[in-house]
Amino acid sequence: MSAWVKCSIEQGMLPGEYAVEMETVDVGNISLFAPEDKVRVEQKLMSVQRLHDGNGKGVLVRLPAQPFEISSQNVRVPLRNLVNE
């Protein structure tokens, strides 16, 4: 299921991408370069796949690209930071 996660968004290193920073439940803030079709710049949202709800430990989502700080594209994010379609 698709959802949007709140994040900060800036211009990336190359056209067609944005530098994104976002909060996670278990590994602090992470950052990645997201394709432009996966972000809503004005609303500060990035598209993610919602995987499952995690029993109160944050919602597991799949990111559109690999973050720098961890080796997985799947991270837990606070429920309050998710916006459903």
Add this chain to the structure above:
Amino acid sequence: MILSNIEIQKAIDEGRLIINPDPQPRSPEFSDCPYDTTAVDLHLATSLSVPRSGAFNYDLSQGGIATFLARNSDHLQIPSTGYVLRPHLFVLGRTQERITLPIIAGQTLAARIEGKSSFARCGLLVHFTAPTVHAGFDGTLTLEMINLGNAGITLYEGTAIAQLILESVVGDPEENPSQFQFQTTPAGTPEK
């Protein structure tokens, strides 16, 4: 198993591989055919990003490295006269082609990006780590270019600068943990 040029074209025709724009011409009788026997050429897009030097270190364990990299890079377009990559300079580029590797049961492909021997002889690396394009990928490929030679190398937009090697994936990859989350029988159907 590495795909031959004929198998690469078949995969494109069947939608198991999407390369946009479609590499043409296919026939080796044309001098601009982008296919080799087991690879297809990829071309340099116009935008480059040059990370600045400075009194800082990259610490990937700290949050925000993507933003930091973007803020500390210069963005430029390759002019029609070409961009000269000076010795020992590191720049990022992109392929013109968008690559999509759909996950299809029993038919999934993965790929690797490699340089071209002609540029390698001049000292150019177009990637030096992470050559694998994983199953499920969709996007242009980022080129991590560095000139290890002793003279500048002129880069032009549209140059065939890299090649893509396609491989078949054995078994079906699990894309995410939810894919089989509600399957309770070996056949994947919900238990009654």
